[in-house]
Amino acid sequence: xxxxxxxxxxxQPKSGGGFTSLETGSNKxxxxxxxxxxxxxxxxxxxxxxxxxxxxxxxxxxxxxxxSVKHAWGMIVYxxxxxxxxVLELDKQGAISQLVALVQNPAWGHPKGYNIDIKKSGSGMxxxxxxSPEPPSEPSNEVIEAFTETPCDLSQLLVEGGxxxxxxxxxxxxxxANPNTQPATTNAKVVTPENWVAGDAVPAGYSVNxxxxxxxxxxxxx
Numbered sequence: 001x002x003x004x005x006x007x008x009x010x011x012q013p014k015s016g017g018g019f020t021s022l023e024t025g026s027n028k029x030x031x032x033x034x035x036x037x038x039x040x041x042x043x044x045x046x047x048x049x050x051x052x053x054x055x056x057x058x059x060x061x062x063x064x065x066x067x068s069v070k071h072a073w074g075m076i077v078y079x080x081x082x083x084x085x086x087v088l089e090l091d092k093q094g095a096i097s098q099l100v101a102l103v104q105n106p107a108w109g110h111p112k113g114y115n116i117d118i119k120k121s122g123s124g125m126x127x128x129x130x131x132s133p134e135p136p137s138e139p140s141n142e143v144i145e146a147f148t149e150t151p152c153d154l155s156q157l158l159v160e161g162g163x164x165x166x167x168x169x170x171x172x173x174x175x176x177a178n179p180n181t182q183p184a185t186t187n188a189k190v191v192t193p194e195n196w197v198a199g200d201a202v203p204a205g206y207s208v209n210x211x212x213x214x215x216x217x218x219x220x221x222x
Contacts (some may be wrong), residue, residue, distance in 0.1 A: 020079055020088040022129070027118040029088065030139060031111040032147050033076035036154045040072035040091050049074075049157050070094070074157045076164075077142045080115075085150040087157070088163050095129040106134055148206070148217055151192045166192055 022030070037052035043062040050059055052071065061069045072091035079086050090096055095118065100117075102108045115134040122128050141145075156162030191200045196215050202208060206215050 002042070002079075018084070018086050020077060020086040022118060022120050023081075024120050024123075028080040028115055029118065030078040030080070030115050031075050031088075031204055032078055032085070032139075032143065033112075033152070033154055034068050036074035036157060038072050038074060038158065039069055040089070041067075041069045043067050048160075051158055073099075074154055076147075076152050076154055078139075078146055083142065083146070085146050085152065086166075087154070089157075092127075092129050093132060098129075099133040108136070112139075113137075140165055148193070153190060154199065 020027075039050040039052055039057070039059055040060055041048045041050060041059050041062075044064060045066065049072075050057070058071075059069055061067055070091040071093065072089055073096060075090070076090045077086055077088045078084070090099070099111065099116075102111065108114065111133075114136045117132045117134065119132065121128045123128070151166040152164050153166055154164055156164045166189065191202075192214060193206060196202075196206075198208075198213060202215070208214070209216050
């Protein structure tokens with residue numbers, strides 16, 4: 001209608017990033033990273049993530065009735081339903097076992113090479129997950145574009161106050177970086193396509209043109 005506050009057909013743009021919420025039914029995903037192995041500890045209603053260094057590294061469980069410690073995987077995924085890059089935090093041991101079986105099967109291998117449909121059924125303690133791989137395929141252009149436009153640092157899951165989804169904005173003069181949001185393994189510069197300069201590590205999804213020395217997108221080897 002004329003003079004309306006919003007134009008007909010308006011759709012609010014989706015914000016980039018976030019944790020994957022597995023919905024009842026089909027959840028089609030493309031894993032675009034290696035797995036970050038960790039312990040997911042819940043204490044007093046708050047999650048804390050610890051690096052997994054073998055079964056002996058499991059933290060002690062809190063004394064609260066709802067406190068728990070679970071083995072978990074963190075992965076960067078493309079969610080076909082939301083059409084964005086997200087973090088999938090998987091702590092359901094049955095689902096992890098199914099993914100391990102796929103990875104160890106030579107016919108499938110690394111899940112970067114195929115889409116996975118996670119079917120969720122039931123609720124509460126009776127919730128079940130069934131993983132179904134699609135035939136191996138190259139990632140679509142939408143997956144490549146979303147990945148290259150959403151710089152991530154998965155190790156931020158292990159940092160208190162960390163943010164996996166790196167800001168592409170250049171820090172303003174006089175503003176110092178928050179040390180609590182630096183990568184878990186280093187306090188070095190977090191390189192993004194926007195702040196890259198010669199000598200920096202090359203961001204995922206990019207290469208350096210041998211003739212011009214400029215950063216340019218490349219087809220990702222998923």
